[in-house]
Amino acid sequence: MFLLEVGNLKENFAKYFAVEAAVDEAMKHEVYRVRHEVYCQELGYEATNPDHEETDGFDAHALQIALRAQTSGRIVGCVRLVQPDPDDLAKPLPFEHLCETAIDRSIIDPVRIDRRRMVEISRLAVLSDYRKRKGDSGGPIAISEEDMGTRDQPRFPYIPVGLYLGLLAAAELHDVEHLFTLTEARLARHLTALGFRIHLIGQAVEHRGKRVPSVIYRKELMAHLPPFMQPLYDQLLEEMRGKYFARNAA
Template sequence: MFLLEVGNLKENFAKYFSVEAAVTEELKHEVFRVRHAVYCEELGYENTNPDHQETDSYDARSLHIALRAQAHGRIVGCVRLVQCDPDTPEKLLPFEKLCTDAIDRSIIDPAQVDRRAIVEISRLAVLSDYRKRKGDSGSPMAISEEDMGTRDQPRFPYIPVGLYLGLLVAAELHGIEHLFTLTEARLARHLSALGFRIHLIGRAIEHRGKRVPSVIYRTELMAHLPPFMQPLYDQMKQDMSRQYACEPA
């Protein structure tokens, strides 16, 4: 994969999108509507419902991130960080229940790290109109070499980069170090190529396709974050710090 020439990523990203901490009920409802459109209506992972909002019991203890399109001001993508239950931190996160026998605990054992400093990345969703290769793999978000363009006509995957930078900001602001996820191996490879170090920590399982348990070590990733991403990260951190400070009690 060739090195992308992205110019000023911060300014270019701001032309098209913004990333926000979804802390208000209104913004959370917009996130849930995106999830319903993708997970229920398009992919059929969950049942549709009259409210056109996809929610579950983990949302109450999750950090929600929203991607807004500047062209019309609507939310077009989202992701969440599921936190451990503060009252019973030993309770398993969703991926731990699915991967009980698939995690290689010689690499890392989620049960043995500080449960207050771990989350699970989940419910990553982007509306189909904003995914470059519509209908490609039945995935809520996909990246391939095609999405990078060619040497003569490079592209940049603003949406996944924006969402992943946003979740990293949320993790830093909440003292989170380990970010676990179930991911397609191909998506992990392409995100790693963009600078997001994702470590596979076990064997693949069948969960809406082949998924591999993985982890991001936030401190390690930030130490190797590509320099051209740093200004955008810093801007998101400034914006989201303000949003979390205004979070309703």
């Protein structure tokens, strides 16, 4: 795998995509429709419904991030950060139910940290037209050695990198330190190779395939973020700051 020279990532990314905080109801409904298309219609993870929107009770206290294609203006990908219920911080997040006996609590115990500063990354989804490739495993998002190209024919996985930088910006703005997730071990390896430090914290569980409970320590990751990613991150941070500020001021 090659960590490639990608020129000006900020400018190159902007040619194709924008990452936005989905704070207004109209954009949230667009996100829910993307989730329905990927999770319900395509992959069958959840049941289809007449509204063509995939949502659950955790969306009431989740930060939604959207990926927009510049050519069409359409939202083509998304991810959310589920926050603990503000009225019951001890209430488990979804991964805590699924991994109750799988987490190695000598590494980290979600029950014993400041739960106001933790989230769960979930509902990471990208429309098939922006994800599918020959030999794709059929997951809601994909990244492989193919995305990295070679030294002679470089490529770059803009979509997963953009979504992860977006969720990290949202986490910073909401003072989140611990970002938990269930991830394929392969995806975790590829993201780590790109500079996103993801720590496995337990044994694999069966959840739409084998998934491993993992955590990102935001401050640690940001201290080691590859320099070529910093300008894009800074831009996303300021754009999201403006959106959240405008919402709170309304």
